[in-house]
Amino acid sequence: MRSFLFSVRRDSPLAHLHVLTKLLLVLLLSVVIVRFIRTDNPDPLGATMLLALAVLLLALSGAMRWVFRSYLLVLFPALLGMALTWVIFNPDPGSGVLWRIPVYDGRIALGFSLRLGIFLVFAIVWYVVRKEVFWGLVGGLALAAIVTRLVGNPSITLARFDFFHPLAIIVSQRNLVVAVTKAIGYGAMIFVSLLLVMTSRDIEMTGAMRQLRIPYVAIFFLSTMLRSLSMALTDYTTIRQAQIARGVSLRKKNSLQLIADLAYIAVPLTATMLRRSNEVGDAVLLRGFSMQTRNPTEFHEVHPFGWVDGVVLGVCALFVILVLVFRLNFTQWAGVLL
Amino acid sequence: MVRVEGFHWRYPSFGDLAENPWTLQGIDLEIERGEFFGITGPSGAGKTTTCKAIMGIIPHGLKIPYRAYNHHLKGSVWVDGELVTGLDADGQVVDGRPLGALLGKGIVAPKGGMVLQDPETQFLRMSLLHEIAFGLQLLGLPAQEIEERVRQALAMVGLGDLADEAAYIHPNDLSGGQKQRVAIAAFLAMRPELLVLDEPTSDLDPQGKSEVIETVRMLHERHNMTVVLVEQDPEILRRFCDRIALIDEGRVRMVERADDFYRRANLLSDCGIYRFEISEIAAGAGIRLGDDLPTRIEEALACFPLNLDASWQPQDVAPAGEVLLEVRDLRYVYEDGTQALHGVNFDLYRGEVLALLGANGSGKTTVAKILNGIYRPTGGTVRVLGQDISRRSVRSQLPRHVGYVFQNPDHQIFTRRVWDEVAYGLKNLQVPADELAERVQQALQAVGLSDKADEDPLFLGKGQRQRLAVASILAMRPEIIIVDEPTTGQDYQMVSGIMELLEELHAQGNTVLIITHDMTLVANYCQRVVVLLDGRDVFSGSPRELFSQPELVRTTRLCAPQAISLSLAMRERNETFPLLLNKAEWLHALKGGKYAL
Numbered sequence: 001m002r003s004f005l006f007s008v009r010r011d012s013p014l015a016h017l018h019v020l021t022k023l024l025l026v027l028l029l030s031v032v033i034v035r036f037i038r039t040d041n042p043d044p045l046g047a048t049m050l051l052a053l054a055v056l057l058l059a060l061s062g063a064m065r066w067v068f069r070s071y072l073l074v075l076f077p078a079l080l081g082m083a084l085t086w087v088i089f090n091p092d093p094g095s096g097v098l099w100r101i102p103v104y105d106g107r108i109a110l111g112f113s114l115r116l117g118i119f120l121v122f123a124i125v126w127y128v129v130r131k132e133v134f135w136g137l138v139g140g141l142a143l144a145a146i147v148t149r150l151v152g153n154p155s156i157t158l159a160r161f162d163f164f165h166p167l168a169i170i171v172s173q174r175n176l177v178v179a180v181t182k183a184i185g186y187g188a189m190i191f192v193s194l195l196l197v198m199t200s201r202d203i204e205m206t207g208a209m210r211q212l213r214i215p216y217v218a219i220f221f222l223s224t225m226l227r228s229l230s231m232a233l234t235d236y237t238t239i240r241q242a243q244i245a246r247g248v249s250l251r252k253k254n255s256l257q258l259i260a261d262l263a264y265i266a267v268p269l270t271a272t273m274l275r276r277s278n279e280v281g282d283a284v285l286l287r288g289f290s291m292q293t294r295n296p297t298e299f300h301e302v303h304p305f306g307w308v309d310g311v312v313l314g315v316c317a318l319f320v321i322l323v324l325v326f327r328l329n330f331t332q333w334a335g336v337l338l
Numbered sequence: 339m340v341r342v343e344g345f346h347w348r349y350p351s352f353g354d355l356a357e358n359p360w361t362l363q364g365i366d367l368e369i370e371r372g373e374f375f376g377i378t379g380p381s382g383a384g385k386t387t388t389c390k391a392i393m394g395i396i397p398h399g400l401k402i403p404y405r406a407y408n409h410h411l412k413g414s415v416w417v418d419g420e421l422v423t424g425l426d427a428d429g430q431v432v433d434g435r436p437l438g439a440l441l442g443k444g445i446v447a448p449k450g451g452m453v454l455q456d457p458e459t460q461f462l463r464m465s466l467l468h469e470i471a472f473g474l475q476l477l478g479l480p481a482q483e484i485e486e487r488v489r490q491a492l493a494m495v496g497l498g499d500l501a502d503e504a505a506y507i508h509p510n511d512l513s514g515g516q517k518q519r520v521a522i523a524a525f526l527a528m529r530p531e532l533l534v535l536d537e538p539t540s541d542l543d544p545q546g547k548s549e550v551i552e553t554v555r556m557l558h559e560r561h562n563m564t565v566v567l568v569e570q571d572p573e574i575l576r577r578f579c580d581r582i583a584l585i586d587e588g589r590v591r592m593v594e595r596a597d598d599f600y601r602r603a604n605l606l607s608d609c610g611i612y613r614f615e616i617s618e619i620a621a622g623a624g625i626r627l628g629d630d631l632p633t634r635i636e637e638a639l640a641c642f643p644l645n646l647d648a649s650w651q652p653q654d655v656a657p658a659g660e661v662l663l664e665v666r667d668l669r670y671v672y673e674d675g676t677q678a679l680h681g682v683n684f685d686l687y688r689g690e691v692l693a694l695l696g697a698n699g700s701g702k703t704t705v706a707k708i709l710n711g712i713y714r715p716t717g718g719t720v721r722v723l724g725q726d727i728s729r730r731s732v733r734s735q736l737p738r739h740v741g742y743v744f745q746n747p748d749h750q751i752f753t754r755r756v757w758d759e760v761a762y763g764l765k766n767l768q769v770p771a772d773e774l775a776e777r778v779q780q781a782l783q784a785v786g787l788s789d790k791a792d793e794d795p796l797f798l799g800k801g802q803r804q805r806l807a808v809a810s811i812l813a814m815r816p817e818i819i820i821v822d823e824p825t826t827g828q829d830y831q832m833v834s835g836i837m838e839l840l841e842e843l844h845a846q847g848n849t850v851l852i853i854t855h856d857m858t859l860v861a862n863y864c865q866r867v868v869v870l871l872d873g874r875d876v877f878s879g880s881p882r883e884l885f886s887q888p889e890l891v892r893t894t895r896l897c898a899p900q901a902i903s904l905s906l907a908m909r910e911r912n913e914t915f916p917l918l919l920n921k922a923e924w925l926h927a928l929k930g931g932k933y934a935l
Contacts, residue, residue: 246737282390282460
């Protein structure tokens with residue numbers, strides 16, 4: 001069956017949970033994850049367990065296909081980038097340094113060098129000929145490295161002065177563990193949040209809001225917005241296909257050109273959405289809805305809290321207490337010393 | 339049941355835009371209780387506006403600037419003896435000037451329901467169960483009664499087997515015909531006395547169209563419901579309606595009983611309304627049935643000559659020449675696992691116009707998107723200009739060789755100036771500036787939009803936007819042009835314009851692949867036809883061969899045009915009667931070869 005934007009198996013464990021239980025589950029597990037990724041006492045095993053739990057629940061919901069399609073390609077590079085950034089900018093030696101790579105000696109030199117010249121010339125020529133920046137920079141760096149390795153790097157220094165302090169990339173056991181824990185933790189947090197987005201339906205949301213006694217006009221507005229969102233996605237797909245048919249992908253483009261291509265989509269998308277909003281407005285009025293609508297009949301929308309919700313929330317609360325109050329660290333508990 | 343008296347309506351304009359003209363200029367209509375009433379007319383005539391006025395959406399669902407009702411509204415609308423909209427012209431005096439006071443009960447729900455052209459837009463909930471229950475919930479009915487009414491409504495429209503799963507089915511996941519039936523069921527559940535259907539079947543295949551309207555007729559007969567049907571198709575209007583009104587330029591030009599309506603040939607012709615092919619042939623050949631033109635096959639059999647000059651027999655030209663496109667065992671599976679194509683085979687020759695036909699969901703658009711490089715085939719072979727498109731490098735360059743005009747022009751207009759719009763694709767092709775200007779000019783000329791070059795495409799009429807979409811592809815000079823449903827939801831004049839354009843493209847040597855439900859277009863302009871059924875090709879040949887096999891036409895949910903149906907009926911009486919495919923062939927045969935084919 002369809003959820004907000006994706007589809008989910010009807011018999012999945014999460015389909016039996018109340019949407020508010022799912023929301024609380026996401027919030028409580030996120031708090032636990034924040035504790036797991038603390039720099040002073042990381043718990044990589046705990047973060048991994050939660051990541052595995054979220055992935056398992058998504059798989060049981062039949063939503064992993066959508067996760068792979070929509071998020072994994074972005075998620076992995078983002079988490080890898082975050083881990084590398086942590087390692088580079090947090091030179092914590094901990095109890096043992098694995099690698100130490102000096103990157104800056106605390107002094108700035110102004111001058112010319114063969115390496116700099118090769119790099120600049122290559123990057124500029126590449127941009128003029130191919131209108132690309134990225135591969136110009138990469139190629140320039142590579143060519144400069146190869147040439148200076150073969151013939152040395154003759155240079156002229158015009159001035160030299162102290163600035164900041166020396167910097168080095170330090171890969172230690174400690175910052176490696178923290179970086180990996182943070183990457184896994186944020187990954188787990190995203191997957192846990194996806195549990196709510198991917199497995200909930202608009203009916204569950206409207207039912208929960210009715211239980212919370214939110215005015216029906218507001219509930220209906222949100223429900224229509226969710227409905228319109230899926231319509232807008234369908235329109236976007238068609239418009240993007242029409243753009244491809246007009247040759248938008250015939251040649252390689254830089255990031256700015258790609259953004260400009262996306263901006264062109266705004267014209268048909270806005271025109272289509274305006275037309276649709278008019279028609280949706282008419283459809284709403286024709287069914288008899290008005291701003292004075294107060295309390296329509298509840299009909300298979302409200303999902304009562306059941307014992308399963310109680311058990312899930314109870315286990316979750318216990319977990320939060322163990323981790324936050326009793327400072328349970330699964331990694332240490334398993335006997336792994338960091 | 340419905341009375342509209344001298345109703346005038348002018349849409350509000352916003353910002354600094356000039357005042358809109360009157361859309362309705364004195365509509366007078368009386369529709370009796372239990373009547374099946376048809377409305378037809380050209381695009382922009384005021385048909386939808388009239389329906390909205392009957393339902394009370396106009397003016398009660400709109401904001402009138404400064405509440406100046408006198409400036410936007412005149413006349414009155416009554417439904418079931420109750421004033422829906424009226425105007426006290428002397429009311430609401432501001433600064434000594436009366437602005438007019440709005441009278442009437444307003445929107446007629448739940449007594450009346452209105453089904454719009456696009457069912458997807460009018461779905462408000464994300465489950466079938468709640469979509470149908472929504473109006474009932476608003477009425478505050480008990481849950482048990484809602485449950486019963488939902489089941490009844492689904493059964494009424496022939497979707498009773500979906501009732502048990504309705505809570506888990508998204509309305510958008512249904513087929514085109516089912517969607518429209520759900521839209522009808524959503525109102526039926528509210529037990530309306532009046533049901534207005536605004537071109538509800540324009541996106542459906544010919545048989546799907548009949549099935550939906552047949553459902554409505556059954557409901558109308560069983561429950562004595564008053565039905566107002568806005569439609570372009572003369573066959574549907576005559577078959578189902580008691581009386582038909584012609585609306586043109588915001589006025590009712592005539593209201594006649596269905597049988598008499600299509601005999602007013604001159605008026606229909608003046609207003610640019612679809613007529614029966616038989617009437618057009620008879621008018622062209624000077625044949626009369628008494629004082630009238632025949633409209634039905636049975637009538638034509640009584641007045642058309644049974645013996646024609648047998649020396650002329652229409653011939654189909656066998657496809658020949660260079661094969662531009664070769665499709666073999668093409669298969670495609672969507673990401674959600676749906677297998678759309680199970681093995682499609684056909685060839686497309688240079689310079690021909692080929693029609694790709696089939697019911698809704700048979701895989702036509704999927705094939706087109708594969709040919710344009712939007713989808714990657716799951717299996718089989720497709721060669722475009724001899725190159726296998728399974729190679730990514732070939733596929734990525736397909737838009738250079740295969741142009742694709744999408745069904746909805748609103749999905750493919752990317753700029754705010756007509757000239758820029760045609761230039762958009764050329765810039766992507768990196769065409770040099772001087773050549774670009776020349777190509778844009780030529781393409782605009784080909785579609786008759788040269789004088790609109792500086793206008794905003796979003797403010798053009800739908801027919802002009804469709805032409806602009808064709809021009810945008812034409813300028814890219816692809817070897818093959820695919821046109822997806824070019825005539826859907828368009829009136830006779832727009833369709834004629836598109837047909838002329840296609841004819842011109844063909845005359846210029848372009849190779850065209852048309853996806854369509856319009857069988858008259860196929861009979862008039864296509865040399866060959868490929869028919870898909872459930873993702874497989876089940877026929878490939880000439881339109882004459884296709885339409886002369888009634889069983890195949892029926893199983894593939896198509897519908898033979900009247901001209902060839904008449905030929906077949908004639909052949910049952912005279913075996914040597916030629917198999918005449920379209921109006922041109924009929925006139926050629928009837929005039930002894932003196933009509934240009």
